[in-house]
Structures are given as C-alpha cells and as structure tokens.
Amino acid sequence: MTDANPDRPSTALVVGAGSGIGLAVAELFASRGIRTVAADLDPSGPRQLAAQHEHIVVAGDAGWDATDPDACDRLLQEAVAQLGSVDRVVSTVGWTAITRFLDETPDYWRRIIDVNLMSAIHLSAAAGRVMKDSGGSIVLTSSEAGVAGQSGEAVYSAAKAGVVTLAKALAREWARFGIRVNVVAPGVTQTPLLESQGGEELLSSVVRAIPLRRAGEPSEIAAAIEFLSSDAASYVTGQTLCVGGGLTMSS
Numbered sequence: 093m094t095d096a097n098p099d100r101p102s103t104a105l106v107v108g109a110g111s112g113i114g115l116a117v118a119e120l121f122a123s124r125g126i127r128t129v130a131a132d133l134d135p136s137g138p139r140q141l142a143a144q145h146e147h148i149v150v151a152g153d154a155g156w157d158a159t160d161p162d163a164c165d166r167l168l169q170e171a172v173a174q175l176g177s178v179d180r181v182v183s184t185v186g187w188t189a190i191t192r193f194l195d196e197t198p199d200y201w202r203r204i205i206d207v208n209l210m211s212a213i214h215l216s217a218a219a220g221r222v223m224k225d226s227g228g229s230i231v232l233t234s235s236e237a238g239v240a241g242q243s244g245e246a247v248y249s250a251a252k253a254g255v256v257t258l259a260k261a262l263a264r265e266w267a268r269f270g271i272r273v274n275v276v277a278p279g280v281t282q283t284p285l286l287e288s289q290g291g292e293e294l295l296s297s298v299v300r301a302i303p304l305r306r307a308g309e310p311s312e313i314a315a316a317i318e319f320l321s322s323d324a325a326s327y328v329t330g331q332t333l334c335v336g337g338g339l340t341m342s343s
C-alpha cells in the first residue's frame with residue numbers, strides 16, 4: 093500500500109509545487125493532513141506555501157532543478173530527512189511554448205526534452221532508490237498532447253508521450269517493490285503556463301473542441317493526482333488518466 097503505516101500520517105514530496113497544478117497538489121495534500129515537502133526550481137513558491145500551511149515544509153533554502161540527476165537524489169534524501177519516509181512522490185515539472193517545428197532549434201528541443209522527460213526520469217530514479225524497500229506511489233505529469241499529439245508542440249508531445257511509457261515500464265518493473273507509478277495528462281488548465289502561451293486567446297480557440305466547454309482548474313487536476321497517489325488507487329498502476337474535459341478520450 094502507498095500510505096504504508098496506518099499509525100502515522102502519509103508523507104509526500106511534490107516537485108513543481110511553486111505554481112499552477114503542483115501548487116494545487118501541495119495545498120490539497122496539506123488540507124488532507126499529508127506532511128508534504130514542496131520543491132521547485134524557483135524556491136519562492138514553496139517558501140510561501142510553507143508559511144501558509146503547517147503541513148508543508150521546504151527542503152533547504154535553494155531551488156531544485158529536476159533536470160539534474162544529482163539534485164534529484166539530494167532532494168529525495170532531504171525529503172526523507174524531513175519526513176522520516178516518503179510515501180508519495182509527485183512531479184508536475186514541465187514547460188512548453190507554442191511554435192512551429194521547422195522554426196525550432198536543436199537546443200530548444202533538448203530543453204523541452206530535459207524539462208518534460210528527463211526530469212521525470214531523474215525524479216523517478218531518485219524516488220525508486222528510496223522507495224524500493226518501503227513501497228510507495230509515484231505520479232508523473234504528462235499532457236493530452238502526449239497522448240494525442242499537438243500541433244505547435246511536436247517535441248513537447250513526444251516528451252510527454254515518453255512520460256506515459258516511462259510510467260508503464262516502471263510500473264511493471266517496480267510492482268515487486270510495492271511501488272505504483274501512474275500519470276495524469278491534463279488538458280487545457282488555467283495556470284501561469286497557459287497564460288504564457290496566450291491565455292484567453294488560446295482558450296477561446298480550443299474551448300469549442302472541449303466537450304465540457306471550458307478549461308480546467310488546477311484543483312481539478314490535483315484531485316486526480318491525489319487519487320492516483322493514494323491508497324484509494326491501490327490496484328491502479330501504469331495508467332494515464334486524462335483530465336481535460338473530454339478533449340482526449342484515450343480508451
């Protein structure tokens with residue numbers, strides 16, 4: 093089971109907790125009494141969260157770069173030091189821009205793959221190293237672009253598809269350790285990332301294609317992440333849950 097010891101509250105590490113969906117996950121965990129280490133490249137968000145919520149702590153003073161494998165290992169060690177153990181690891185790390193494939197450069201592609209796929213690989217490896225004796229749950233963040241493919245986001249789509257199959261493979265490999273690995277694939281969600289892509293203008297062009305006719309709220313994605321990370325999903329592993337108002341119906 094994820095929340096291994098019923099005599100103590102569950103514990104979590106949320107990476108990407110400074111903004112948007114990750115921030116909503118950390119707040120939801122805190123509201124459920126889950127002791128949570130919040131981490132982000134930009135340390136200001138986690139610091140603010142920790143000041144507002146008694147169940148949230150930060151790991152060290154600096155930011156954590158999830159594209160750096162050593163930093164991921166140090167972060168997991170810090171989280172274990174702060175919490176005693178880590179039952180749930182969530183990564184919402186990601187970044188994208190909307191551009192045309194033929195206008196992009198190899199450096200841009202490398203950055204997109206680093207932030208969206210390598211971060212998930214490094215965090216999963218670091219989490220697996222600390223969870224393989226205790227079990228636990230890992231939830232990674234893909235995108236509906238990673239399931240369906242999105243024009244203007246070709247390499248992001250490929251990187252996010254990599255997150256989906258990474259989780260499937262690790263779910264098979266680590267079931268023996270009692271580690272579940274799942275993915276949430278958000279659709280269009282009202283966050284600072286969406287704002288940076290064009291906000292209302294982008295929204296009005298895509299919302300007609302969404303059966304529920306609106307963008308999602310970060311709290312709606314966080315609810316799906318919380319479910320997959322919890323014992324309520326104890327028989328769910330290797331799955332990708334699209335949370336996008338019906339835009340992508342994956343199976």
Ligand SMILES: NC(=O)c1ccc[n+]([C@@H]2O[C@H](COP(=O)([O-])OP(=O)(O)OC[C@H]3O[C@@H](n4cnc5c(N)ncnc54)[C@H](O)[C@@H]3O)[C@@H](O)[C@H]2O)c1
Nearest residue numbers: 108110111112113133157158184185186235280281283285
């Ligand atoms: N908002 C959407 O419409 C949408 C849609 C599909 C998928 N997603 C995915 O959801 C996830 C969260 O996105 P969001 O909209 O909340 O974005 P956001 O920009 O609001 O938050 C992302 C957070 O990740 C952090 N981060 C970025 N690079 C990092 C790194 N190398 N190490 C550690 N932290 C890093 C950022 O500092 C930021 O706080 C991302 O993986 C994104 O690709 C978002």
